[in-house]
Amino acid sequence: MTTAALVHEHELKAQHSAHAANIALLLRTPAEGAAARERQLKTIDNLRNQMLAIDTQLMRISCAQEV
Secondary structure, three states: OOHHHHHHHHHHHHHHHHHHHHHHHHHHOOOOOHHHHHHHHHHHHHHHHHHHHHHHHHHHHHHHHHO
16 A cells, blocks of 8 residues: 555544544534524534545445455
8 A cells, every 4th residue: 555545544534533523522512402403413414424435435445455
């Protein structure tokens, strides 16, 4: 694996960890009002979707290394 590929993989893992931390923070922070709660839930869903996309990219990288 090239240095650039390793850096990319580490960046993806860092982004994944950051998203997980942001979700944890949002879950600990009470939303004030129904509209705020709805925005908070949409943000959490968006972060989870981004994490899923990152997981997919990491799986592709892992599979490519095995070939």
